[in-house]
Amino acid sequence: MAVLEEPIKGVPLVKNYINGEWVESKGEIKDVVNPAKNETIGKVPISTREEIDAAVKAAHEAFPDWRRTTPVARARYLFRLKELLEENFEEVSRVQTQEHGKTIDESRGETRRGTENVEVACGIPTLQMGYNLEDIATGIDEYLIRNPLGVFGIIGPYNFPFMIPLWSAPYAVATGNCVIVKPSSEDPFSQIKIAELAEEAGFPPGVWNVVNGGRVVVTGMLEHPGIQGIAFVGSTPTAKYIYQKCGETGKRVIAQGGAKNFIVIMPDCNVNATIAGLMTSFFGNTGQRCLAGANLLIVGDDNFYKSFLDKVADAAAKIVIGYGLDESVQMGPLRDEEKKKRVLSYIEGGLQAGARLVLDGRKFEIRGDYPDTCFLGPSIFENVTLDMKIGREEIFGPVMSVLRAKDLGEAIDMVNDCDFGNGHAIFTSDGKSARRFQYEVVSGNVGINIGIVAPMAFFPFSGMKDSFFGILHTQGKEAVRFFTESKVVIQRWL
Amino acid sequence: MGGSDMRLQTASSVISFSKELEGESAKFYEALAEKFTQAKDSFLAFAKENKKYVTQVERAYYGVITDAIEGCYAFDVEPADYALETKLAEGAAYADALSQVVKMEEVIVRFYTDAAKQSEVLMADVPRAFMFIVKKRNERLAKLASL
Numbered sequence: 001m002a003v004l005e006e007p008i009k010g011v012p013l014v015k016n017y018i019n020g021e022w023v024e025s026k027g028e029i030k031d032v033v034n035p036a037k038n039e040t041i042g043k044v045p046i047s048t049r050e051e052i053d054a055a056v057k058a059a060h061e062a063f064p065d066w067r068r069t070t071p072v073a074r075a076r077y078l079f080r081l082k083e084l085l086e087e088n089f090e091e092v093s094r095v096q097t098q099e100h101g102k103t104i105d106e107s108r109g110e111t112r113r114g115t116e117n118v119e120v121a122c123g124i125p126t127l128q129m130g131y132n133l134e135d136i137a138t139g140i141d142e143y144l145i146r147n148p149l150g151v152f153g154i155i156g157p158y159n160f161p162f163m164i165p166l167w168s169a170p171y172a173v174a175t176g177n178c179v180i181v182k183p184s185s186e187d188p189f190s191q192i193k194i195a196e197l198a199e200e201a202g203f204p205p206g207v208w209n210v211v212n213g214g215r216v217v218v219t220g221m222l223e224h225p226g227i228q229g230i231a232f233v234g235s236t237p238t239a240k241y242i243y244q245k246c247g248e249t250g251k252r253v254i255a256q257g258g259a260k261n262f263i264v265i266m267p268d269c270n271v272n273a274t275i276a277g278l279m280t281s282f283f284g285n286t287g288q289r290c291l292a293g294a295n296l297l298i299v300g301d302d303n304f305y306k307s308f309l310d311k312v313a314d315a316a317a318k319i320v321i322g323y324g325l326d327e328s329v330q331m332g333p334l335r336d337e338e339k340k341k342r343v344l345s346y347i348e349g350g351l352q353a354g355a356r357l358v359l360d361g362r363k364f365e366i367r368g369d370y371p372d373t374c375f376l377g378p379s380i381f382e383n384v385t386l387d388m389k390i391g392r393e394e395i396f397g398p399v400m401s402v403l404r405a406k407d408l409g410e411a412i413d414m415v416n417d418c419d420f421g422n423g424h425a426i427f428t429s430d431g432k433s434a435r436r437f438q439y440e441v442v443s444g445n446v447g448i449n450i451g452i453v454a455p456m457a458f459f460p461f462s463g464m465k466d467s468f469f470g471i472l473h474t475q476g477k478e479a480v481r482f483f484t485e486s487k488v489v490i491q492r493w494l
Numbered sequence: 495m496g497g498s499d500m501r502l503q504t505a506s507s508v509i510s511f512s513k514e515l516e517g518e519s520a521k522f523y524e525a526l527a528e529k530f531t532q533a534k535d536s537f538l539a540f541a542k543e544n545k546k547y548v549t550q551v552e553r554a555y556y557g558v559i560t561d562a563i564e565g566c567y568a569f570d571v572e573p574a575d576y577a578l579e580t581k582l583a584e585g586a587a588y589a590d591a592l593s594q595v596v597k598m599e600e601v602i603v604r605f606y607t608d609a610a611k612q613s614e615v616l617m618a619d620v621p622r623a624f625m626f627i628v629k630k631r632n633e634r635l636a637k638l639a640s641l
Binding site: 001089103104105106108109110112113270273276277279280284285289291315320327328329330331451452454 | 500502503504505506507510556557558559560561563564565566567568615616
């Protein structure tokens with residue numbers, strides 16, 4: 001099968017987009033590496049404190065006019081952006097594969113999910129409406145207005161370089177705020193492409209800004225008094241830190257952290273459909289997502305357990321590994337060599353702790369002529385217990401830890417013993433089991449016969465326990481609430 | 495472990511394969527239209543419809559592809575099972591050509607039917623788009639029988 005054409009040519013230097021201008025950073029320059037080929041495809045700056053300050057200033061200056069732009073007019077900018085995203089759908093998808101490594105099907109899925117948020121934000125004239133009550137007392141009326149706050153910082157992770165900032169940015173600008181997006185420095189091109197399209201859509205200078213970089217930019221956002229709030233997605237320790245810092249500086253915050261998702265298998269599940277769901281859940285995006293399955297918890301007797309696990313291992317062993325721009329590939333590389341080393345250390349740790357490797361992902365074949373630097377095959381451990389690191393900690397790689405429970409009650413207790421509550425799921429054909437699971441499990445997103453519990457744009461991306469710090473979530477109506485504050489007017493005409 | 499052979503398992507590869515089938519069969523119809531002018535309009539109309547089917551399938555795929563559905567694991571298609579014979583034998587008569595076209599259409603119908611079945615619960619609107627094409631192609635087979 002032919003490899004699709006790569007959209008990023010040469011080794012371009014990424015610029016910042018501040019106040020409607022593409023400006024070169026004065027910061028140190030870092031390589032952006034295509035992990036499948038282990039080759040440098042671009043250069044990204046680690047921007048300075050002065051550069052984030054300049055972006056905040058530009059956003060502040062743009063805010064009064066943007067706030068006064070009517071919601072209908074703001075929606076039309078978003079309609080144009082949506083149209084441009086559709087026109088450039090294939091290109092932006094290939095950019096993701098080239099800079100991140102995920103398969104082209106996964107990238108297109110990411111593009112669709114991200115674009116859906118722009119679509120939902122197009123409904124802002126309705127979504128931003130407040131409410132009112134006539135005659136709260138005789139001759140006195142009361143109404144609520146949702147006002148934008150000013151400038152927001154949006155900090156994106158490397159695993160979904162296109163989609164995740166779009167969980168927030170469209171709602172922020174639709175409600176009349178201005179944004180500064182900081183993409184992951186590991187794969188910044190997707191956000192650069194979106195900013196180019198936002199520019200083409202005609203957003204006024206300063207409304208949509210992008211500042212590349214790392215810790216200095218994040219700290220600059222957290223400490224800047226001109227930033228009203230932060231939307232962050234990343235690891236749990238960083239999410240906790242961001243949540244605390246925003247508390248100290250009086251900012252609103254959405255801080256989404258890590259996960260350790262359990263997929264509970266009941267003996268009455270539809271086995272064939274479940275297996276396909278599990279491959280996507282555990283090994284999709286090479287395990288690098290906060291909704292990935294991590295622990296496979298099988299309920300049932302020895303016969304069911306053995307036969308089910310054999311089928312899972314057989315399917316996983318057949319996964320085609322390679323460069324995501326080859327359409328036949330089912331799993332790409334890890335994002336970089338360090339991440340691969342981290343996953344390998346978990347595999348070693350699992351073996352040392354006494355778990356049995358049913359499928360050893362350290363031995364694998366790559367389709368095509370690519371270096372194995374960042375690649376790893378799917379691994380499956382059995383005999384995992386919850387006191388093992390591989391059973392408790394987020395590995396963020398293609399590793400399945402298999403555990404057993406005697407019944408659903410025990411399975412739910414095991415799930416709820418986990419520190420995270422992001423996307424637990426059950427596979428069953430019994431409605432009663434499904435309802436009990438949904439009711440009792442502590443998880444922001446719950447899957448029933450769905451391996452990746454990714455909420456659509458018009459639902460909040462929830463999370464509980466150590467997977468989420470904050471109150472309101474990204475996406476949909478909750479994002480509109482997050483990016484606005486309520487003003488209540490009580491009115492009497494004398 | 496090793497990668498499997500070149501069976502098509504990802505949605506992307508199956509969509510590309512369906513485009514190849516549509517393109518190849520459209521070209522065949524265009525060639526037949528030049529050779530057998532008595533059915534020129536019908537053959538050209540079929541070729542044009544093929545392009546519409548490509549758009550419909552792509553629209554369904556690009557509209558539903560997300561990480562919540564199993565895009566990388568939804569299919570198991572062996573392309574060789576759906577190879578089209580689109581080379582007309584030297585001196586073939588009109589009736590031979592029609593018979594060849596019917597066989598070609600039957601292969602394409604089989605491909606879409608099999609692909610729809612494989613992805614039935616996994617690919618949302620895509621199998622429905624495939625089955626829509628099956629319906630249209632069965633209508634085409636009836637038209638071919640009347641030519």
